[in-house]
Amino acid sequence: MILKLTAETTQTTQLNLTPQLKQSIFILQIASDELADFIQTKATDNPFLDIEWPFTGIKGSNKSRTAGIDHKDRWLNNLSRPDETAETALLAQLRLANIPKSTLAIAQYLAGNLNESGYLEISIVEASAACCAEEEEVLYALACLQSLEPAGIAARDLKECLLLQIERDSNPDPWAAELIGNHMQELAGNNRKQLADKLNISVDRLLSAITYIRTLNPKPGLAFGSQPQSYIQPDAKVQKVDGEYAITMTDAFLPKVMMNKEYCSFFTGNLSGDVSAYVRNQRQDAEQLLWGLAQRKVTLRRVIEIIVKEQKAFLDKGVSGLKPMNLKAIAAQLGLHESTISRAVQNKYMLTPQGVYALKYFFPSGVSTVSGEEASAESIRTQIKLLVEREDKKRPLSDQQMTDLLNKEGIQISRRTVMKYREELRILSSRLRSS
DSSP: OOOOOOOOOOOOOOOOOOHHHHHHHHHHHSOHHHHHHHHHHHHHHOTTEEEEOTTTOOOSHHHHHHHHHHHHHHHHHTSOOOOOOHHHHHHHHHHHSOOOHHHHHHHHHHHTTBOTTSBBOSOHHHHHHHHTOOHHHHHHHHHHHHTSSSTTTTBSSHHHHHHHHHHHOSSOOTTHHHHHHHOHHHHTSSOHHHHHHHHTOOHHHHHHHHHHHHTSOSOGGGGSOOOOOOOOOOSEEEEEETTEEEEEEOOTTSOEEEEOHHHHHHTTSOOOHHHHHHHHHHHHHHHHHHHHHHHHHHHHHHHHHHHHHHTHHHHHHOGGGOOOOOHHHHHHHHTOOHHHHHHHHTTOEEEETTEEEEGGGGOOOEEEBTTSOEEEHHHHHHHHHHHHHHSOTTSOOOHHHHHHHHHHTTBOOOHHHHHHHHHHTTOOOHHHHOO
8 A cells, every 4th residue: 555645725614703892792691790890990090991880870980980980889788688598608618618710619609609599500510611620629629528528519410419418417317318219110109019029129228228218318509508698680671561561671780881082182193113003902802892882782672672572471370481492493583593592591681571680581481282282381380389498298299190180181291200300499399398
C-alpha cells in the first residue's frame, strides 16, 4: 500500500459570535436586578453612558449612580434579617470544610439551587454548564454537600434522600437500604408476604424495616426556617381589562440609559491615534449596550404576549388550567431560535391574577385527557398533592386509587406515571404514609 500526502481545500460554515451578540445574549438571560448592577458597572466605566435611576429622577452619571445606590442600600438595610435557611446553614458548614476552592465554588452554587424541601432542583448537566466544570467535578462537589447536616440534604430524588440518611445512621435497619434501593415500588404494593418471600425474610422482619423507614425524613430542608423573603421584581404585569388580558412591562426598577450628548459632540473632531481608538471603542460599547437593552425589551414582550395568549385558562382558573407548552413550538410562532426563547424565560417573572410566577413555569409537559386535549404535568402534580392532603391519614390513598380518581376526572394517566409524579413531589408511598 502506498501512502500519499495531498492538499485539499474544504469549505465549512462556522458561527462566530461577535462581542455585540454575546453581550445581547447575556443581557437577555439575566434577571432584572442583575441587569441593573450590570448597567451600573457599564456606566461607571464608560463616559459615553448616562443613567437615571427611577428612585431619584436625577440625571448625570456620577450623581445619579451615587443617589441610586444609596437609596437601594438604605432600602435593603431596612429589611429584617431572615431566619436561617438550608442554604445559609450549608454555606456556613462549607466555609469550615477542607475542600479545594474550585470544589467549594461549585458546592456553594449547588447549595443555592435547593428547594424548600432540601432537594437539588437542577441537573448535573445544567450545573456543569453553569459552573464551567466537568460533570465529575460537579458530582464530587455534590458529594461534599451531601456529607453535611442534616443527613439527606441536597438529594436529587426521594430514593437518594432516604439512602443518604440510612448511610449516615450508625445503627440502621439491616434491610432498609435494600428495600429503598431496589424495592421502593414493591413497598407501595399490597403483598408484603410476597416481598418478604422474595427477600427470604419473615413478614415481621419486613415490617420492622418499614417501621424504621418511616422514621426517616423525606424533606430534610424543612428542618430550617422558611426561605428568606424574596423581593422579586416582576418583569411584566398582566391584568384583565374589559374582558381581555393587558400586559404592562414593569421595568421601573431599571435605570434609564442614555448616551452622554456632551461627550458625543465633544469627541467629533480629529484625535490622535490612541485617543481616537479609545473613544471609538467606548462609544461603540455604549451603543451596543443600548441595542442589547432594546432587543431584550422587544424579545421579552413578544414571549410574554404569547404566554398570555396560550395560558388564558391558567390566568382565569389557576394551576388546573395550565396548558402544556414547549419552547420549540413558541419559537416557531415567533420566528426565533429555541435557545433565544429559553434565555428569555430564564430568571424572569410575571405578576398575574393568580400571583407571581416564573416565565419558565408556563412551559410544562403534558398528558392526554379524555376530551383529546392535554393537561399539564404541573396541574396533575397539584391534584395529586391535594388528594394526599385531603386523604384519610389512617387509610392513605394508594397510587392505583389516585389513578382511578384522576381517570374519573377525565385525565388518562397510568399508575406508573402517578407514582413518578408522587415521588417527584417527595411524597412517600401509602404504606409509608399510614399512621
